Amino acid sequence: NAGVTQTPKFQVLKTGQSMTLQCAQDMNHEYMSWYRQDPGMGLRLIHYSVGAGITDQGEVPNGYNVSRSTTEDFPLRLLSAAPSQTSVYFCASRRDLTTGLTDTQYFGPGTRLTVL
Amino acid sequence: AQKVTQAQTEISVVEKEDVTLDCVYETRDTTYYLFWYKQPPSGELVFLIRRNSFDEQNEISGRYSWNFQKSTSSFNFTITASQVVDSAVYFCALSEAPWGDMRFGAGTRLTVKP
Numbered sequence: 386n387a388g389v390t391q392t393p394k395f396q397v398l399k400t401g402q403s404m405t406l407q408c409a410q411d412m413n414h415e416y417m418s419w420y421r422q423d424p425g426m427g428l429r430l431i432h433y434s435v436g437a438g439i440t441d442q443g444e445v446p447n448g449y450n451v452s453r454s455t456t457e458d459f460p461l462r463l464l465s466a467a468p469s470q471t472s473v474y475f476c477a478s479r480r481d482l483t484t485g486l487t488d489t490q491y492f493g494p495g496t497r498l499t500v501l
Numbered sequence: 502a503q504k505v506t507q508a509q510t511e512i513s514v515v516e517k518e519d520v521t522l523d524c525v526y527e528t529r530d531t532t533y534y535l536f537w538y539k540q541p542p543s544g545e546l547v548f549l550i551r552r553n554s555f556d557e558q559n560e561i562s563g564r565y566s567w568n569f570q571k572s573t574s575s576f577n578f579t580i581t582a583s584q585v586v587d588s589a590v591y592f593c594a595l596s597e598a599p600w601g602d603m604r605f606g607a608g609t610r611l612t613v614k615p
Contacts, residue, residue, distance in 0.1 A: 427592060482534050489551050
């Protein structure tokens with residue numbers, strides 16, 4: 386099991402450029418989500434998905450798009466990057482928390498994005 | 502709405518001291534799930550523990566222990582005899598439902614000095 390994988394690990398963009406952060410999991414988890422981490426603010430939820438074809442907004446969705454065409458993949462798209470989107474991005478996946486009493490949410494290694 | 506508060510932004514201790522990290526949560530649901538994660542300097546998020554709202558048993562795992570008190574909406578984390586390797590940012594998180602999103606506190610940066 387590779388768990389949750391993210392690419393790239395680092396990325397530098399210029400203002401206005403677009404890009405897609407890739408996320409994949411091989412644990413057959415229904416629930417996937419994207420967070421951004423900024424200093425002093427913990428992790429904030431951007432978008433999430435409870436299954437293929439279903440996505441919804443989290444706390445800070447503006448400027449980001451997602452889609453979920455397969456159970457395994459959940460890409461995050463920045464349509465027109467802005468300096469305010471400079472952050473570390475984490476993808477996560479998990480099962481329904483009632484499935485296992487010790488189950489949890491698993492995180493990818495993160496993508497460090499800088500927008501100039 | 503769900504909310505997690507970690508009032509301690511930074512804590513610094515000397516090795517072998519005990520340290521408690523506070524976590525206070527808010528939720529209107531009767532069923533919810535609480536978590537602690539560790540983020541070492543390398544940046545990954547490491548799962549430490551999960552506690553379900555219907556299980557108020559405290560837990561001990563080696564030098565780590567957790568105190569869950571529904572009456573005060575707190576889920577505090579204690580490290581006994583701290584070590585330099587415990588230096589990290591620690592996050593408390595809350596999920597209100599099996600499919601609900603997970604909300605995080607702002608984190609507590611723990612520095613353990615030799």
